[in-house]
Amino acid sequence: MTGAEILLESLLAEGVDTVFGYPGGSIITVYDKMYSYADRLRHILVRHEQGAIHAAQGYARATGRPGVVIVTSGPGATNVITGVADAMVDSTPVIVIAGQVGNALLGTDAFQETDVVGMTGPIDKWTFQIRRPEDVATAVAKAFHIASTGRPGPVVLDFTRDAQVGIADFDYQPCRHIRSYALPAPADEAAIEAAAQLIDDAERPFVVFGQGVLLSHAEDQLKAFLKKGGIPAASTMLGLSALPSDFPYYVGMAGMHGNIAANLMTQKCDVLIAVGMRFDDRVTGNPSTYARQAKVIHIDVDRTEIGKIIPAEVGILGDAAEVLGRLTERIRFSFHDEWAASARRYECVEQEKVCVPETAPAGGPVNMGEVVARVSELSGRDAIIVTDVGQNQLMGARYSRFARTRSFISSGGLGTMGFGLPAAIGAKTGAPDRQVVLFVGDGGIQMTLQEFGTIMQEGTAVKVVLLNNNWLGNVRQWQELFYGARYSQTRLLNPDFSLIAQAFGIRYRCVEERAELEDALREMLDSPQAYLLDVHVREEGMVYPMVPGGRRMDEILLNKDEWYRDGE
Amino acid sequence: MENSSMYIISVYSENQVGLLSSISNIFTRRGINIESLTVFPSEFPGIHHFTFRAITTERAAQQVVGFIEKKVEVVRAFCFPDNATSAAEHGILADYLKNRNQ
Numbered sequence: 287m288t289g290a291e292i293l294l295e296s297l298l299a300e301g302v303d304t305v306f307g308y309p310g311g312s313i314i315t316v317y318d319k320m321y322s323y324a325d326r327l328r329h330i331l332v333r334h335e336q337g338a339i340h341a342a343q344g345y346a347r348a349t350g351r352p353g354v355v356i357v358t359s360g361p362g363a364t365n366v367i368t369g370v371a372d373a374m375v376d377s378t379p380v381i382v383i384a385g386q387v388g389n390a391l392l393g394t395d396a397f398q399e400t401d402v403v404g405m406t407g408p409i410d411k412w413t414f415q416i417r418r419p420e421d422v423a424t425a426v427a428k429a430f431h432i433a434s435t436g437r438p439g440p441v442v443l444d445f446t447r448d449a450q451v452g453i454a455d456f457d458y459q460p461c462r463h464i465r466s467y468a469l470p471a472p473a474d475e476a477a478i479e480a481a482a483q484l485i486d487d488a489e490r491p492f493v494v495f496g497q498g499v500l501l502s503h504a505e506d507q508l509k510a511f512l513k514k515g516g517i518p519a520a521s522t523m524l525g526l527s528a529l530p531s532d533f534p535y536y537v538g539m540a541g542m543h544g545n546i547a548a549n550l551m552t553q554k555c556d557v558l559i560a561v562g563m564r565f566d567d568r569v570t571g572n573p574s575t576y577a578r579q580a581k582v583i584h585i586d587v588d589r590t591e592i593g594k595i596i597p598a599e600v601g602i603l604g605d606a607a608e609v610l611g612r613l614t615e616r617i618r619f620s621f622h623d624e625w626a627a628s629a630r631r632y633e634c635v636e637q638e639k640v641c642v643p644e645t646a647p648a649g650g651p652v653n654m655g656e657v658v659a660r661v662s663e664l665s666g667r668d669a670i671i672v673t674d675v676g677q678n679q680l681m682g683a684r685y686s687r688f689a690r691t692r693s694f695i696s697s698g699g700l701g702t703m704g705f706g707l708p709a710a711i712g713a714k715t716g717a718p719d720r721q722v723v724l725f726v727g728d729g730g731i732q733m734t735l736q737e738f739g740t741i742m743q744e745g746t747a748v749k750v751v752l753l754n755n756n757w758l759g760n761v762r763q764w765q766e767l768f769y770g771a772r773y774s775q776t777r778l779l780n781p782d783f784s785l786i787a788q789a790f791g792i793r794y795r796c797v798e799e800r801a802e803l804e805d806a807l808r809e810m811l812d813s814p815q816a817y818l819l820d821v822h823v824r825e826e827g828m829v830y831p832m833v834p835g836g837r838r839m840d841e842i843l844l845n846k847d848e849w850y851r852d853g854e
Numbered sequence: 855m856e857n858s859s860m861y862i863i864s865v866y867s868e869n870q871v872g873l874l875s876s877i878s879n880i881f882t883r884r885g886i887n888i889e890s891l892t893v894f895p896s897e898f899p900g901i902h903h904f905t906f907r908a909i910t911t912e913r914a915a916q917q918v919v920g921f922i923e924k925k926v927e928v929v930r931a932f933c934f935p936d937n938a939t940s941a942a943e944h945g946i947l948a949d950y951l952k953n954r955n956q
């Protein structure tokens with residue numbers, strides 16, 4: 287069998303049924319062989335390789351299975367770089383197979399040769415150059431093992447032409463063991479014991495959980511832990527939907543634009559239990575002022591995260607599901623009713639000062655938050671919400687309500703504009719039975735707009751809500767607040783999106799008045815096909831509350847002139 | 855600010871193309887200059903021993919070690935001040951490899 291066929295057989299052996307990609311000279315043999323695999327392996331032809339990797343990320347986040355990308359060498363490989371970096375920081379399992387020139391041409395600046403190993407090594411979990419056909423199957427097996435175990439991440443296989451066309455025997459053995467790569471071991475007993483003791487002694491314990499809960503499928507363990515300990519909990523943006531929004535102990539999202547309760551309770555708790563999160567500065571503000579009063583228990587599968595930003599009183603290295611399960615057995619049944627109920631007070635303030643004006647304004651232009659909240663209601667909290675980056679993302683995170691896990695997909699750590707549209711395609715491809723709704727800005731949609739072509743060709747029924755404010759809204763907000771309203775290069779002159787939709791054969795409707803919103807949203811959600819809903823939102827909309835960068839997490843702006851004052 | 859001084863970062867790893875550059879990148883990204891570098895086969899079959907000397911803080915050195923150990927091919931990494939020597943690391947590594955090879 288040729289190396290190219292071994293690759294395809296190995297993918298099938300790993301249970302892959304869908305790949306995202308784009309052909310070219312250095313991968314053409316793989317595409318040639320793929321022709322005979324059309325009945326077993328679905329290939330989604332994107333319009334730009336960045337689209338392929340973000341789609342694979344969306345697929346992985348929606349399904350929990352690694353996303354697979356196939357691209358050519360040179361520009362094909364460099365075009366996926368942004369997505370590799372994004373998947374790394376957001377712990378997303380993706381496997382990139384990039385064509386490479388023949389072995390004899392490596393290092394000669396041959397046509398479309400580029401140093402993929404050198405470029406991707408610092409930003410992925412593992413890179414390997416396959417130079418011989420007999421190494422293909424083991425490389426693929428290792429790639430799946432590495433991408434999906436421990437802290438998941440992207441893996442890049444640089445697949446030379448010699449390895450593609452050369453002949454070897456096919457014998458696929460899944461990889462279970464790599465000498466230098468240890469899988470998460472059971473957590474240290476003494477650390478569990480110490481943590482349980484701290485939790486039992488706490489008066490105001492608080493949990494902040496991140497995507498680690500989703501990655502380790504620890505949703506049930508988290509619920510049981512919170513119930514037994516009577517512990518209120520907040521989510522990071524990437525942890526959203528791991529708990530249902532109406533879960534009794536859930537107090538909302540932490541971070542720069544998070545909920546007041548989540549941030550204030552972080553600054554008031556006496557024991558902070560961080561689960562599968564990495565204290566991004568969008569969560570901590572100024573780290574030297576973050577939860578200084580609290581003893582911190584940090585549970586993570588990645589040793590380098592523990593103590594990296596926030597010193598941990600007790601660090602527990604391990605898988606979230608296992609650790610939470612064992613902690614739940616250890617801790618006492620507790621109630622912290624008064625403490626847990628304090629969240630309600632903060633919620634009231636936030637409702638009155640921020641949420642009601644945003645989602646139920648008396649008049650004026652449509653607000654972003656209002657659109658998100660209506661989508662959440664009308665879709666019965668059941669949709670997968672995908673966002674791009676910017677105000678659309680923050681509003682999507684703030685005003686979506688979730689009933690099911692794995693229902694929020696967004697570029698967190700890298701904050702990649704252009705992520706949204708292809709990620710939504712990937713999510714819908716992986717979860718065809720679920721409604722997939724994308725919130726995207728007029729800036730971000732134009733970064734990967736070409737993927738409407740993929741939607742057209744594949745018939746992917748994603749519902750795109752364009753929150754159109756004619757600005758690079760998030761940057762405009764910073765300019766208004768911190769740069770004296772000097773709007774440097776943030777005004778956008780936009781194309782006629784109705785013509786764009788028409789060109790790609792995608793249903794389109796524009797909403798300019800509040801009165802049309804509900805009807806248009808229903809039409810969009812009911813549509814069996816893709817839909818672009820262009821909502822003209824308030825141009826100078828702002829996302830609040832906001833903890834300005836570098837501040838303490840209880841220094842919260844409620845609007846342009848008003849800081850949150852505790853005890854009122 | 856913590857004081858900077860010379861640290862030795864000692865890395866045992868499978869020898870794979872590209873690994874040295876991605877390890878040295880871990881230093882570069884943090885603005886740490888590598889003062890000297892040696893690579894030679896270790897006494898363990900198939901495992902190479904890299905030693906880096908760099909002026910940095912204890913905390914940064916520990917972090918670098920953590921990130922180096924995250925590289926899939928790296929078996930173990932250690933750091934210690936230049937004035938200390940560690941015979942212990944050989945024992946730790948021998949035990950580790952014995953367990954992993956079983």
Ligand SMILES: Cc1ncc(C[n+]2csc(CCOP(=O)(O)OP(=O)(O)O)c2C)c(N)n1
Binds near residue numbers: 677678753758759
């Ligand atoms: C690739 C990339 N370039 C630049 C940025 C910086 N950035 C963050 S938000 C933003 C504005 C986004 O504007 P738009 O897409 O219209 O969304 P809005 O904030 O208005 O919802 C920019 C430019 C980024 N995050 N990603």
